[in-house]
Amino acid sequence: MHTSKFIFVSGGVISGLGKGNTVASIALLLQNRGYNVTTVKCENYLNIDAGLINPVEHGDPYLMADGTEADMDMGTYEKFLGKDMHGYNFITMGQIYKAVIDRERNFEYEGEDVEAIPHVTDEILRRIHYAGEQDKADIVIVELGGTAGEYQNMLYYEASRILSRNKNNTVIHVHVSYLPTPPHLGEPKSKPTQLSVKFLNSMGIQPDFIVTRSDRHIDSRRKDRIALFCGVDADHVIDSVDMSSVYEIPLHFMEQKFDEKILSSLGLKLGRLNIGSWENMVKTINVKKDKRVTVAIVGKYFATGEYQLRDSYAALLDAIDHAGWANRVETKVKWIQAESLEKGDMTQLGGVNGIIVPIGWGPRGVEGKIRAIHEARVGKIPYLGLCYGMQLSVVEYARNVLGLKGAHTLECDRNTPHPVIHMITGQEKILERRAYGGTMRLGNWVCNVEESTLADYAYSVHKGYDNAQKRVVTERHRHRYEFNDAYTKQFEDAGLVIAGRSAVENLVEIIELPKSVHPFFLGTQYHPEYRSRPLAPHPIFLEFIRACAHD
Numbered sequence: 001m002h003t004s005k006f007i008f009v010s011g012g013v014i015s016g017l018g019k020g021n022t023v024a025s026i027a028l029l030l031q032n033r034g035y036n037v038t039t040v041k042c043e044n045y046l047n048i049d050a051g052l053i054n055p056v057e058h059g060d061p062y063l064m065a066d067g068t069e070a071d072m073d074m075g076t077y078e079k080f081l082g083k084d085m086h087g088y089n090f091i092t093m094g095q096i097y098k099a100v101i102d103r104e105r106n107f108e109y110e111g112e113d114v115e116a117i118p119h120v121t122d123e124i125l126r127r128i129h130y131a132g133e134q135d136k137a138d139i140v141i142v143e144l145g146g147t148a149g150e151y152q153n154m155l156y157y158e159a160s161r162i163l164s165r166n167k168n169n170t171v172i173h174v175h176v177s178y179l180p181t182p183p184h185l186g187e188p189k190s191k192p193t194q195l196s197v198k199f200l201n202s203m204g205i206q207p208d209f210i211v212t213r214s215d216r217h218i219d220s221r222r223k224d225r226i227a228l229f230c231g232v233d234a235d236h237v238i239d240s241v242d243m244s245s246v247y248e249i250p251l252h253f254m255e256q257k258f259d260e261k262i263l264s265s266l267g268l269k270l271g272r273l274n275i276g277s278w279e280n281m282v283k284t285i286n287v288k289k290d291k292r293v294t295v296a297i298v299g300k301y302f303a304t305g306e307y308q309l310r311d312s313y314a315a316l317l318d319a320i321d322h323a324g325w326a327n328r329v330e331t332k333v334k335w336i337q338a339e340s341l342e343k344g345d346m347t348q349l350g351g352v353n354g355i356i357v358p359i360g361w362g363p364r365g366v367e368g369k370i371r372a373i374h375e376a377r378v379g380k381i382p383y384l385g386l387c388y389g390m391q392l393s394v395v396e397y398a399r400n401v402l403g404l405k406g407a408h409t410l411e412c413d414r415n416t417p418h419p420v421i422h423m424i425t426g427q428e429k430i431l432e433r434r435a436y437g438g439t440m441r442l443g444n445w446v447c448n449v450e451e452s453t454l455a456d457y458a459y460s461v462h463k464g465y466d467n468a469q470k471r472v473v474t475e476r477h478r479h480r481y482e483f484n485d486a487y488t489k490q491f492e493d494a495g496l497v498i499a500g501r502s503a504v505e506n507l508v509e510i511i512e513l514p515k516s517v518h519p520f521f522l523g524t525q526y527h528p529e530y531r532s533r534p535l536a537p538h539p540i541f542l543e544f545i546r547a548c549a550h551d
Helices: 018-030 072-081 094-107 116-134 153-165 189-203 218-228 246-255 257-266 278-286 306-312 314-326 368-379 388-401 427-432 454-461 485-493 539-549
Strands: 007-012 037-043 088-094 139-144 171-178 211-215 237-241 291-299 331-335 354-357 384-385 419-423 441-449 472-479 481-482 496-500 508-512 521-524
Touching: 007 018, 007 153, 007 257, 018 037, 018 072, 018 139, 018 171, 018 257, 037 072, 037 116, 072 246, 072 291, 072 314, 088 094, 088 116, 088 427, 094 116, 094 153, 094 189, 094 485, 116 139, 116 368, 139 153, 153 171, 171 189, 171 257, 189 211, 189 454, 211 218, 211 257, 211 419, 218 237, 237 246, 246 257, 246 278, 278 314, 278 454, 291 314, 291 368, 291 539, 306 388, 314 331, 314 539, 331 539, 354 368, 354 388, 354 539, 368 384, 368 388, 384 539, 388 481, 388 485, 388 508, 388 521, 441 454, 441 508, 454 496, 454 508, 454 521, 481 508, 485 496, 485 508
Parallel strands: 007 139, 007 171, 037 088, 037 139, 171 211, 211 237, 291 331, 291 354, 354 384, 384 521
Antiparallel strands: 419 481, 441 472, 441 496, 496 508, 508 521
């Protein structure tokens, strides 16, 4: 049986502190010191996964290679560690309760009365250990969702306390806490952190490290007071000031020797740190850019207020950033509500250098998205359609180039005379049963890319192929509807290029227009944004941003 060390990371005072970025930064440093590191996210909600949660409610569900629809933090882990996460790295309380109840129904507890402790906590610990075993991890870093003091996450905390009592394991606890700076006082206040640690202490947990999140650096006086009242060493109070980019956090931790202190606490040797490529990437982020482009995202999951905007399309915005940095282009996103374009006012698209229509569901705002696609096509504005954006570009082309009046996707119009987008075989029966959760075409699927296409050029130039000789890529999917092959000849005769098909079902995966017709017009049924990483931006996004920056 594989033996791992464990680091639990909790949060205090407010939600949204950046525990995920803290976990990912610690993991990056330890991995780059030669240790095999894996991460686990423990979510409080009773959903089995994040697939059916409104993206405005909880942010963009992150789609993993194995088809798991998870929390955005899983994407953060993948981007920092440069490797795929799996379903076993993502735990929800819904999964835990379901497993325990299913076991009880199968008489696996042999008549014992089933209780939160030990049965629920045992299941939590079983899954944490399983993740470590599957990934053969030297160190498992577990992010405890929510905020210390909430009733929803108490069993996660109890599981961590139980594990820390096991002398065969080494466990440390990192508490990420907020230090507010009231404007009328002008200094960070540590009292909220003291109270948050008091919550931990009441659950039998004493943190080994406290990471202070603040809008300014924490001075020695604040560190000393936190150390005194929270029972930690002063050099175990780690400053985590707001940075211009989350990718700078590992370097800020490194400067404080956070990784060295963690390894010492775990009784592990201090390997040589190899982080040069990350440092170079951060320099690229901060270097003065040669050009600036504005990319319009025409979507419908923009919440009231700006705080939720990024979360609704988090993976997409990260992919744009990655490609912009690599191209030395400063990217600015312009948010456009699709519904606002349905009234015919297209002035909002004035001055943009590129247009993206991203993931979406249902009829709301669809006609506005189709208008934006039409504007991109006829106006020769670089266009990237992602999943729904690819499907709707097919609808736009059918209506305005093929002349198929009333053409639509069956998702929006069950009575359309020209269903150019229809449902994948077998999905109809799934929906009749209302079996919505985890039943779409999900996760990694292999795509064969056509030679001498725009997509082929992008994957070839940026070394994105799994097998360059065979022009094979593996990309992530999340959809129920597909291109209707009954219309293939009509589209191809009218100039639309089918640039990629799935290797298994022969579904259309990529559509595009030739460069002789349009500078960049491409749609993918899959989601390239989920594969983009700061050290390896996705080829499709690299070429899209390059086209946007072209004079």
